Amino acid sequence: MILVLASCTPINQEDKPTVDPLPSWDEGETKASIIEFVQEVTNEESQYFVAIPDRIAVFDNDGNLWSEKPVYFQLSFAIDRVKMLSSQHPEWENEQPFKAVLENDMNTLMTYGEHGILQIVMATHAGITTEEFEDIVKEWLSKANHPRFNKSYTDLVYQPMLELITYLRNNNFKIFIVSGGGIEFMRVWVEEVYGIPRDQVIGSSIKTEFVIENGKPVIKRLPELDFIDDKEGKPIGIHKFIGRKPIFCSGNSDGDLAMMQYTASGDGKRFMLYLHHTDSVREWAYDRNSSVGRLDKGLDEALDKGWTVINMKEDWEVIYPFELSKNSH
Amino acid sequence: MILVLASCTPINQEDKPTVDPLPSWDEGETKASIIEFVQEVTNEESQYFVAIPDRIAVFDNDGNLWSEKPVYFQLSFAIDRVKMLSSQHPEWENEQPFKAVLENDMNTLMTYGEHGILQIVMATHAGITTEEFEDIVKEWLSKANHPRFNKSYTDLVYQPMLELITYLRNNNFKIFIVSGGGIEFMRVWVEEVYGIPRDQVIGSSIKTEFVIENGKPVIKRLPELDFIDDKEGKPIGIHKFIGRKPIFCSGNSDGDLAMMQYTASGDGKRFMLYLHHTDSVREWAYDRNSSVGRLDKGLDEALDKGWTVINMKEDWEVIYPFELSKNSH
Numbered sequence: 001m002i003l004v005l006a007s008c009t010p011i012n013q014e015d016k017p018t019v020d021p022l023p024s025w026d027e028g029e030t031k032a033s034i035i036e037f038v039q040e041v042t043n044e045e046s047q048y049f050v051a052i053p054d055r056i057a058v059f060d061n062d063g064n065l066w067s068e069k070p071v072y073f074q075l076s077f078a079i080d081r082v083k084m085l086s087s088q089h090p091e092w093e094n095e096q097p098f099k100a101v102l103e104n105d106m107n108t109l110m111t112y113g114e115h116g117i118l119q120i121v122m123a124t125h126a127g128i129t130t131e132e133f134e135d136i137v138k139e140w141l142s143k144a145n146h147p148r149f150n151k152s153y154t155d156l157v158y159q160p161m162l163e164l165i166t167y168l169r170n171n172n173f174k175i176f177i178v179s180g181g182g183i184e185f186m187r188v189w190v191e192e193v194y195g196i197p198r199d200q201v202i203g204s205s206i207k208t209e210f211v212i213e214n215g216k217p218v219i220k221r222l223p224e225l226d227f228i229d230d231k232e233g234k235p236i237g238i239h240k241f242i243g244r245k246p247i248f249c250s251g252n253s254d255g256d257l258a259m260m261q262y263t264a265s266g267d268g269k270r271f272m273l274y275l276h277h278t279d280s281v282r283e284w285a286y287d288r289n290s291s292v293g294r295l296d297k298g299l300d301e302a303l304d305k306g307w308t309v310i311n312m313k314e315d316w317e318v319i320y321p322f323e324l325s326k327n328s329h
Numbered sequence: 330m331i332l333v334l335a336s337c338t339p340i341n342q343e344d345k346p347t348v349d350p351l352p353s354w355d356e357g358e359t360k361a362s363i364i365e366f367v368q369e370v371t372n373e374e375s376q377y378f379v380a381i382p383d384r385i386a387v388f389d390n391d392g393n394l395w396s397e398k399p400v401y402f403q404l405s406f407a408i409d410r411v412k413m414l415s416s417q418h419p420e421w422e423n424e425q426p427f428k429a430v431l432e433n434d435m436n437t438l439m440t441y442g443e444h445g446i447l448q449i450v451m452a453t454h455a456g457i458t459t460e461e462f463e464d465i466v467k468e469w470l471s472k473a474n475h476p477r478f479n480k481s482y483t484d485l486v487y488q489p490m491l492e493l494i495t496y497l498r499n500n501n502f503k504i505f506i507v508s509g510g511g512i513e514f515m516r517v518w519v520e521e522v523y524g525i526p527r528d529q530v531i532g533s534s535i536k537t538e539f540v541i542e543n544g545k546p547v548i549k550r551l552p553e554l555d556f557i558d559d560k561e562g563k564p565i566g567i568h569k570f571i572g573r574k575p576i577f578c579s580g581n582s583d584g585d586l587a588m589m590q591y592t593a594s595g596d597g598k599r600f601m602l603y604l605h606h607t608d609s610v611r612e613w614a615y616d617r618n619s620s621v622g623r624l625d626k627g628l629d630e631a632l633d634k635g636w637t638v639i640n641m642k643e644d645w646e647v648i649y650p651f652e653l654s655k656n657s658h
Contacts, residue, residue, distance in 0.1 A: 053526060130568060174528070187572045197382060198572035199503070199526075208568060210561040210587055217587070217594045219568050226569075232539040239459060239537060239548050240555075241570065243516045243527035258539055258546070265546045 024160045024318035025288070030284050031315070034164065041247065042171050048269040050247055054174045056261060057248035059165070061179035061186060062254040063293040064275055065194065066157040067146075069284045071106070071292060073153045073184050077140050081124035089123075097142045098123070110291065121182070126206060128248035129185065129213075133221055137188040142240075151322065154193050159318045164250075165194055173248065176200045176245060178238055180230035180255055181210040184221075202237045204229045234259035249273065257298040260307065272307035274301060279313040288305060342362035353489045353647035360644070362637050363493065371500050377598040379576055381501045387567060387588060388494070390508035390515060390532075393521065393604055395486040395579040396475075398613045400435070400621060402419075403483045403514050406447060406469050409620040410453035418452075427452070439620060446552070450511070452504040455535055459513065462550055466517040480651065481530065483522050488647045493579075494523055502577065505529045505552045507567055508610055511558035513550075531566045533558045539623035563588035578602065586627040589636065601636035603627060608642040 025031040041050040061070040071079075082101045086186040092098035097116035100108040107114060125133065146153055165175055175196055179186060183203030190196050205226040208219045208229065229237045235258050239247065249256070249263035252275040260272045276295065277286050302309050310316070318324060350417065354360040369522040370379040370502035390406035391397040400408075411421070411430045415637050429437040438445060444522045453461065475482055494504055504525055508515060512532030519525050537548045558566040567575065578585070578592035581604040606615050617625040632637050639645070647653060 053520065114571070174526075176528075183569075191382065197503075199505075199570060201572070204570065206567055210564045210591070212590075217564065217590045219564060219591075235539045235546065236537055240512075240534065241528060243513070243530065261541075261546045262539070263546075276470060 006109050021170070022160065022163050024163055024316060024324075026317055028315060030308055030310055034271070034273070035271060037248075038167065040169050041269055049109055050268065051192050051284045054247065055171070055173040056169075056242060056244050056246040057168050057173045057175045058242075058246045058250070059175065060180055060251035060253070060256045060259075060261070061177050063162050064158075064250060064256075065177070065278065066153070067283060068293050069286075070147065072181065073146075073156075074181050076144065076153070077137065077185065078117075078120045078124045080140060080144065081136070082120060085124060097218075122206070122225075122241075124221040125182065125185075126221045129218040129220055130208065131218070133184055134188050135187075137185055137262060139188060140195075143267070149320075151156065151320075154189055154321060156282070156324055157193055158316070158319045159324065160316045162194065163320065165196070168248065169195070174200065176202060176238070176242060178234050179228065180203045180204055180233075182206075183229075202241045204233075231253045232258045235262035238262065247271065250275070251298070252277065253293045254298045257301060260298065260301070264305065264307075272302070272305070273310065274278075274302045274307060275310045276312060278311050279316075279319070282319050283312060284311075334341075341642075347607070350499070351489065351492050353492055353645060353653075355644050355646055356399075357644060358603055359637055359639055361600070363496075363600070364548065365498065366577075366598060367500050370598055373635070374407070379597065382502070383573065383576065384497075384502040384572060385573050385575040386497050386502045386504045387507045387571075387575045387579070387592070388490070388504065389580035389582070389585045389588075390506050392486075392606065393579060393585075394490050396612060397622050400613075401510065402475075402485075404449075405473065405482070405487045406466065406514065407449045407453045409469060410451060410458065410465075411513050414453060422628045426602045448645045449533070450553040451554075454511065454514075455550045458549055459537065459545040460547070462513055463517050466514055470518060476605070478649075483518055484651055485649060486522055489644070490579075490649045490655065491523065491650065491651070494525070497577065498524070502527065505531060505567075505571060507531045507563050507588060509533055509557070509562075511535075531570045532556055533562075559563075561587045564591035569593065576600065579604070580627070581606065581620045582624050586630060589627065593636075594596065601631070601634070602639065603636060604639045605641060607640050607643075610642075611648050612641060614642075 025163065032143060040046045040048040043049055059065055062072050075247055079101050082098055083087060086092055086102055092102060097109050097112040097119060101120065133185060141152065142152060144153060146156055149156060168175055177186060177190060177196060181203050183201055183205045186201050186203055187198040190201055191198055207222045207224045207226045208218065209222060210219055227233065238259060245266045246263045248264065248271045249260050250273040263270055264272055277284055286293065287299060341505065353358055369375045369377040374380055388394055391401050411427055415421055415431055421431060426438050426441040426448060430449065435502065439573050461589060470483060473482060474480060475485055478485060481540040497504055506515060512530055512533050512534045513648055514533055515530050519530055520527055536551045536553045536555045538551060539548055556562065563585065567588060574595045575592045577600045578589050578591060578597065579602040592599055593601055608614060615622065615639060616628060
């Protein structure tokens with residue numbers, strides 16, 4: 001089944017296994033340490049061999065598998081939804097944080113912080129069935145473009161991470177996304193873009209209810225938080241959905257620190273991988289002072305514990321898949 | 330990966346595919362309808378062909394994959410825990426429903442209904458780490474015996490259902506357990522007994538918290554309900570964990586009716602399978618008036634909608650795996 005899914009993704013450019021599983025990675029220590037880890041845990045002769053059911057890898061999504069600037073892509077979706085729904089909500093013209101959204105005033109919007117974002121998400125993601133929500137996300141993704149790159153949001157995934165996912169999958173790892181983003185927002189596109197099945201996505205969620213509507217059973221989305229899959233919520237989500245401690249953990253912000261610590265706490269070899277955004281030219285450079293994707297305590301602990309830190313500027317020869325087709329011209 | 334897991338289960342007695350995928354099933358309409366369904370949805374030439382990622386099958390557990398009489402097996406576990414912990418809780422001698430448990434007074438215990446069971450579960454399943462809980466369940470399973478059969482509880486799984494799971498898995502179905510039972514209680518043994526990975530188990534849960542205890546990150550179980558995976562909770566759980574509507578649903582009680590309706594509501598061919606406990610000699614016979622595993626509204630709807638109903642007495646030539654080794658003598 002894993003092989004079949006892998007063949008569904010548009011990312012796999014070749015059917016034959018290549019000699020180099022991570023061609024977009026620079027030939028440095030970071031790449032070498034990943035390959036060494038995978039070889040050790042999959043080698044039956046090694047003292048660090050790990051049986052297949054225990055080969056669990058978890059990946060954060062925003063800023064780790066795709067970009068997250070200037071704002072989380074799901075927030076762009078929610079902002080577009082506010083604008084689209086505003087004619088049904090004349091009161092939003094005078095009500096924050098909706099007023100800021102309608103006036104494209106991102107600075108004011110940001111002063112409302114996480115609570116403001118949640119208000120927008122609740123107002124725009126609830127009150128509809130799960131099937132309707134899925135159609136709305138699909139429709140948005142097919143039309144929306146990223147303001148800087150003028151590309152679809154799903155074009156802004158990281159080529160080196162796609163290679164890493166494929167490499168781990170080919171070594172019988174079961175790969176899960178563990179993201180603060182909305183579980184239902186991600187499920188619409190992760191299968192096609194990453195080759196990761198929907199049921200291997202863990203994310204934040206709102207409550208739902210099962211109702212019979214016009215004789216048809218549907219699941220309705222309610223304007224009430226169910227679970228926030230961030231910080232300490234990540235190991236909780238991992239335990240709830242997977243029921244096993246991962247041996248490989250990949251993230252990019254302080255929101256991933258708890259799941260890094262949880263992964264590190266097991267026996268045997270473990271791999272903790274932080275992505276440090278250091279490329280202000282090809283992507284963005286940010287860490288300790290960023291409001292989106294802050295990496296501060298996580299960076300300290302990574303350096304202290306000797307976890308692997310990707311220096312995006314140095315370690316990645318390619319960032320986005322579309323660079324590959326450009327290079328081939 | 331699926332093949333590897335299948336080879337881990339002690340149930341697969343042969344490496345070669347057999348001609349008959351369901352040898353413990355009587356050659357009647359029930360068996361024929363299952364095989365016809367699987368052939369149709371896996372035949373690329375058929376108008377009912379279903380792509381592999383959509384081949385989702387869900388199975389209830391208690392009374393559907395293993396027995397549930399005289400009480401849910403997890404309740405037996407909780408009762409044994411009450412007795413074991415009673416020396417630390419002298420107050421239980423005068424406090425219901427604990428008093429009834431300590432006096433082996435099941436009739437009085439049953440008068441406290443679902444709320445009483447929850448009180449016992451909370452008192453005996455919380456306040457410890459998830460790893461400690463797993464060890465306790467393992468220890469109990471290795472020693473406890475079922476009062477009627479004097480066998481381990483995990484010996485009381487249904488041989489025909491093991492064959493059905495293997496048959497669906499061999500046809501690239503992804504199989505999930507969707508049970509009102511505790512998710513962490515089940516995960517300890519389902520992989521070995523059914524060959525179903527831990528992350529493909531959905532169940533009721535209590536809340537947990539992530540804490541650093543003596544420098545080590547652990548997940549602690551809290552005495553607070555998180556999610557009840559029963560009745561309308563089942564489609565909610567399916568949507569939350571799987572994110573796809575199943576095409577095959579197997580259950581045995583009114584608690585499974587909502588997930589049957591949800592499964593039936595999709596397009597194309599779907600298979601809804603109710604197990605009717607009709608064998609008072611080899612197992613138990615019960616339905617509309619049973620306090621455990623009541624099948625009343627579900628049976629009416631199955632008959633009304635033409636869903637498949639297994640008549641245990643007629644359709645199953647073997648019930649438990651241990652009958653097979655007896656027969657071979």
